[in-house]
Amino acid sequence: MAAPGGEAAAAAGDALWAEVRALLPGAEEALPLALSGAVEECVPPLLRRARALLYGAGDPPRGPAAAALRRLGDVLRDYAxxxxxxxxxxxxxxxxxxVYAYGCLFGALAEAAGGGPLAPAVRLCDLGLLMGASVLDNVLARLVRVLQAHLPGGPPRAAAAASAQSVRVDPPPTPVIQPExxxxxxxxxxxxxxxxNYLIPQKPVVLEGTIDHWPCMTKWSVDYFCQVAGCRTVPVELGSRYTDEEWSQKLMTVNDFINQYIVNxxxxxxxxxxxxxxxxxxxxxxxxxxDYCCLGEGEEDDITINAWFGPEGTISPLHQDPQQNFLAQVFGRKYIRLYSPQDSENLYPHESHILHNTSxxxxxxxxxxxxxxxxxxxxxxxxxxPGQILFIPVKYWHYVRSLDISFSVSFWWS
Structure with missing residues (x-):
């Protein structure tokens, strides 16, 4: 007779798989494996074999079938x-x-079917979203939401927020800006x-009162990110500025990033x-x-939205971007200095092609x-x-230093 705890775990696993299975077509032949271009001829058979394992080895695939599906996911990802x-x-x-996205999908499904911890499956979904291309109507985004809802709770979020807020008791000194x-x-x-007065003559300006209605202005905090995205894998830039020799990039969960770089x-x-x-x-x-982006020439889908989240002291060196920029400050403060493109010769851009837009x-x-x-x-x-937006005209040079733990959202538009 199964122990009550084992029965509960089995029931939870069955409930999870029912939600996962509902994201996929009901029959093997209904799950397309079409690709947008040519790949090496050994790849399509691997995709078909993984699909057959998913549909033909029981529901959910367990034991040797789940292990084989996991291995095929590894092979597809390695190839891609x-x-x-x-x-x-x-x-x-x-x-x-x-192909990489399919490898992540089959690997994540194998992890979900295996009944083990779900964190590896969530990580595979995130890798597919970051490095892959959308497949099956962006199934990885839908799958990761289901998996995340079944993750066990982490450490108390309030404690994480309190630790982050204790990084600095006194506010840092604010740079003095002369009125002129x-x-x-x-x-x-x-x-x-x-x-x-600003877009056509290309003059920077700080806009106030335009994002007060955004829900993020009352919801977002370090604690909130632990709650909503703590288990999610994201790329992190390591170092105080990207021009430093020791600067690098690394994939890590949001929780690890906050613990290692916000709290510490x-x-x-x-x-x-x-x-x-x-x-x-x-x-x-x-x-x-x-709303001011409607004055641009492109479509809304052409607007690039960027997230900038980091501790006090992080720096974006003096640089310029090829599009108009609205930089919206959600929490924390940033010191920003701007120079006109007409001053480019006085700003000594790097001669290398990679850093030609950086002073x-x-x-x-x-x-x-x-x-x-x-x-x-x-x-x-x-x-x-917080609550202000800075309009940075195209090619305008700008230098940014975070004065606090800070989250900004930028909108690049043409």
Whole structure:
């Protein structure tokens, strides 16, 4: 006779699999494996074999069948991984990204069917969302939401938030901005006023009162991210700025990032990525595209939304971007200094192609012997506060330093 605990675990596993199975077609032949381009001829048979194991080895596939499905997922991911890293990302064929996504899907399904911990399955879904291409109507995004709901609770979230808030008791010193250098502030300007006075003449401005209605302004905190996304795997930039020699990138869970780089102030790391809101739709529901983006030439789908989450002291070196930028501050403060594109020659951009949009000058500690013309560059500055949006015109040089634990959302638009 099975122990009551074992019966409960089995019932929970069956309930989970019923939810997972509902995301997939009812029959093997109804699950398409179409790819957007050509791949090596050994790959389609591997995909078909994995599909057959999923549908033909019992419901759910367990024991040897689950192990075989897990191995096939590993093989498909390894095969695709070589192609994803063989050259520039823009040259990677979509078909190979789809193969990688299928490998993640079959691996995650094997983990879910096996009855073990679900964290590996969640990680595989996130890897597929980050590196793969959408398959089966973005099934990985739907699968990870089901899996996340069945994860056991982690450490008390309030304790994590309290630890993060204890990083600094006293507020850091705020840079002094002279009135003649301060950026102008506007409260909810009309579309026409913003267009005529700032967009067309390409002048930066701080907008106030335009995002007060966003749910994130009252919901988001370190504690909230632990709750909503703590188990999710995301890319993290390690180091205080991307021009440092020791700068690198690493995949880790949001919980690990917060514990290692938000709570522990002796290490520098920054969550900066444009896929976060697609990867975790709960966050995307809490923000909106600013109305002023309708003045652009592109479609709404062409707007790139970026997340920037990190501790006090993280720095974006002086650089320029190829699109208009609305930088919205959700919590924390940022010191930002801007320079006109007309001053580019005085800002000493790197000569390498990779960093040609980045200045060699340390803005807050410039070497005037090495970069004498930097004295001639005129700047404007602001302390971007929660609830404010900074309009950064295309190609405008900007330097950013976080004064607190900080979360910002940027919108790149044309």
């Amino acid at each position: 991984w070589e192609k994803l890293n063989a050259g520039p990302w823009r040259d990677v064929g979509k078909a190979w990204r789809q 250098d301060a950026l102008p502030h506007l409260h909810c300007p009309s579309l026409e006023h913003f267009r005529d 102030k002796n290490r520098m790391g920054y969550l900066a990525q444009h896929q976060l809101f697609d990867q975790i739709p709960e966050l995307k529901q809490d923000i909106s595209i600013p 060699q000058v340390d803005v807050e500690d410039p070497d005037f012997i090495k970069f004498p013309n930097f004295r001639n560059a005129a700047s404007q500055s602001c302390i971007l506060m």
